[in-house]
Amino acid sequence: MKILRDLGPKLYWVLLALAVFLVLPVLFPTYWVTLVTQMFIFGMLAMSLDLLLGYTGLPAFGHAAFFGLGAYIVGVLSTRYGVGFWLSGLTGIVVTVAVAGIFGLLCVHSAGVYFLMITMALGMCLWGLAFRWVSMTGGDNGISGIPRPEIALPVDLNDPITFYYFILLAFVLVLLALFLLVNSPFGQTLRGIRESESRMRVLGYNTWLHKYLSYIIAGGFAGISGVFWAYYNAFVSPSDLDIIATMEAFFMTILGGPGTLVGPALGAGIIVFLKNFISAYTQRWLIILGLVYVVIILYTPKGLVNFLIDHLKDKNLWE
Amino acid sequence: MDFILTQAFNGVSFGAILFLLSSGLSLIFGVMKIVNVAHGSYYMLGGYIGLSVMWRIGNFYLAMLAGALCIAVIGLLMERIFLRRYYLQDMPQVLLTMGFALIFRDIAFIIWGGDPFSFPTPKFLEGSLKIGTLIFPTFRAFAVFVAVIVVLCLFLFYERTSLGAKLRACVDDSEMAGGLGINVPLISGSMFAMGAGLAAFGGVIGGPFFGVFPGADFDLLPLAFVVVILGGMGSLKGAVIGSILVGLIDTFGKALVPDLSYFTLFAPMAIVLAIKPTGLFGR
Numbered sequence: 001m002k003i004l005r006d007l008g009p010k011l012y013w014v015l016l017a018l019a020v021f022l023v024l025p026v027l028f029p030t031y032w033v034t035l036v037t038q039m040f041i042f043g044m045l046a047m048s049l050d051l052l053l054g055y056t057g058l059p060a061f062g063h064a065a066f067f068g069l070g071a072y073i074v075g076v077l078s079t080r081y082g083v084g085f086w087l088s089g090l091t092g093i094v095v096t097v098a099v100a101g102i103f104g105l106l107c108v109h110s111a112g113v114y115f116l117m118i119t120m121a122l123g124m125c126l127w128g129l130a131f132r133w134v135s136m137t138g139g140d141n142g143i144s145g146i147p148r149p150e151i152a153l154p155v156d157l158n159d160p161i162t163f164y165y166f167i168l169l170a171f172v173l174v175l176l177a178l179f180l181l182v183n184s185p186f187g188q189t190l191r192g193i194r195e196s197e198s199r200m201r202v203l204g205y206n207t208w209l210h211k212y213l214s215y216i217i218a219g220g221f222a223g224i225s226g227v228f229w230a231y232y233n234a235f236v237s238p239s240d241l242d243i244i245a246t247m248e249a250f251f252m253t254i255l256g257g258p259g260t261l262v263g264p265a266l267g268a269g270i271i272v273f274l275k276n277f278i279s280a281y282t283q284r285w286l287i288i289l290g291l292v293y294v295v296i297i298l299y300t301p302k303g304l305v306n307f308l309i310d311h312l313k314d315k316n317l318w319e
Numbered sequence: 320m321d322f323i324l325t326q327a328f329n330g331v332s333f334g335a336i337l338f339l340l341s342s343g344l345s346l347i348f349g350v351m352k353i354v355n356v357a358h359g360s361y362y363m364l365g366g367y368i369g370l371s372v373m374w375r376i377g378n379f380y381l382a383m384l385a386g387a388l389c390i391a392v393i394g395l396l397m398e399r400i401f402l403r404r405y406y407l408q409d410m411p412q413v414l415l416t417m418g419f420a421l422i423f424r425d426i427a428f429i430i431w432g433g434d435p436f437s438f439p440t441p442k443f444l445e446g447s448l449k450i451g452t453l454i455f456p457t458f459r460a461f462a463v464f465v466a467v468i469v470v471l472c473l474f475l476f477y478e479r480t481s482l483g484a485k486l487r488a489c490v491d492d493s494e495m496a497g498g499l500g501i502n503v504p505l506i507s508g509s510m511f512a513m514g515a516g517l518a519a520f521g522g523v524i525g526g527p528f529f530g531v532f533p534g535a536d537f538d539l540l541p542l543a544f545v546v547v548i549l550g551g552m553g554s555l556k557g558a559v560i561g562s563i564l565v566g567l568i569d570t571f572g573k574a575l576v577p578d579l580s581y582f583t584l585f586a587p588m589a590i591v592l593a594i595k596p597t598g599l600f601g602r
């Protein structure tokens with residue numbers, strides 16, 4: 001495994017983090033375990049967005065739509081038709097990938113802020129469905145009462161700690177998959193496109209196809225995180241895929257550091273923590289988020305992890 | 320037939336509001352390459368400021384003026400203090416406007432609370448126009464009238480004045496325009512302020528239509544984006560056609576297939592993007 005050898009000292013850090021997360025439920029009360037579960041779910045979302053934003057250089061501003069689509073498919077199938085975890089989860093991912101395939105045809109030809117506008121408008125079409133297609137989605141009330149998954153194994157996912165381990169496993173698998181992806185030749189090509197698309201095209205790469213696939217894969221992973229969100233939250237509503245949800249996903253990635261996988265996961269952790277923590281004291285979550293965001297853009301525009309990379313001597317630690 | 324005509328009129332009048340909102344968005348993009356996510360916030364704040372003026376003074380003209388001027392100043396400050404630092408760097412700029420959109424939304428919530436308000440219709444806009452068997456609310460006709468005047472003024476300004484010519488020069492090649500002695504920062508700054516003011520103006524005129532409510536910012540922003548995607552970035556003609564199209568599609572969608580109403584915008588967008596990715600009048 002060449003990749004493992006390349007990891008070198010970083011592997012120890014990964015194992016250390018994994019060990020911490022494995023013993024976390026023993027040390028902390030259930031509230032924190034549930035909160036960290038939520039961080040993992042949004043971590044998956046932020047990492048999937050980072051595949052576009054950080055690695056391919058495509059500012060996808062409708063990413064929460066795929067997250068919400070996965071969540072809504074699970075919500076509708078499990079509450080209305082009593083479909084179990086594997087089938088509804090799989091359907092959620094397949095539908096998300098299919099919709100990303102259609103949307104991608106419309107937006108991938110564009111770049112930069114054009115791409116941002118088009119993806120946002122496309123994403124809001126899905127929001128419109130969730131909000132207005134009342135007979136199917138429950139409209140503004142959303143869908144409540146989504147049961148915890150029965151995974152046909154002798155574990156009870158109603159228990160928050162078991163569910164935590166279940167999501168941790170999913171997170172590790174998603175992280176591993178994305179890690180292998182961004183370090184594969186395909187991932188290197190995406191980075192090449194980010195740096196200079198015209199050069200990659202001259203070198204003979206089909207840049208459109210690479211961007212298109214990257215868009216679909218990112219959509220699929222966002223769908224996966226949405227599926228888990230539906231089961232975690234037991235409730236989906238249009239606010240899961242509105243502009244604010246998309247902005248939050250964007251902030252997680254930018255805050256943590258686009259172009260790294262650890263960064264967006266860290267950013268997701270910080271945003272989820274702040275959101276829950278601040279909401280306990282004040283209703284002014286949005287203004288604080290906005291201010292934090294403006295400050296981040298003004299002072300550390302590359303995000304926390306990249307900031308650390310630039311300022312720590314031992315660059316091997318992260319990169 | 321009456322149904323179609325009435326809905327068509329409603330659609331065009333909604334398009335008039337959308338034009339006030341999206342012309343600024345499109346022109347700002349044309350000159351400065353900024354996609355302003357806070358543009359819907361200008362609309363919402365303009366509506367709120369107009370409403371406060373109506374409550375205190377009760378003069379609709381003053382409400383329109385106050386809304387437009389206040390927001391033009393806010394837009395100018397935002398451009399001068401923050402966006403100018405990232406001149407022509409599109410990503411930091413759009414990210415900054417996202418932060419501002421959230422801040423504006425929360426500020427509106429702090430000042431005006433979370434309840435929707437109905438906008439008092441001024442005396443001269445009450446009642447309706449009767450043409451044959453059709454009845455059109457006067458304020459909707461007024462919105463169309465105002466939008467037509469704004470379109471004419473913008474076209475005359477854009478095509479016939481020397482300032483408009485300088486503006487066009489900035490759209491085509493701001494570096495070259497600067498080299499020829501045109502004060503690009505001044506032109507683009509005033510452009511930004513004008514766009515913000517127009518959006519706020521639209522917010523006041525849209526008040527009697529929809530009321531003034533929290534969340535109006537992100538309700539209308541995607542529609543304004545669709546207008547610009549359909550019409551083409553930075554094109555005034557595109558903004559006119561795009562606004563009418565989106566206004567009609569949205570209105571007929573709501574009337575005919577309420578369940579899928581918002582989604583009806585997807586089809587025209589998909590068609591235009593497939594045939595002409597830069598929009599109908601985009602370059």
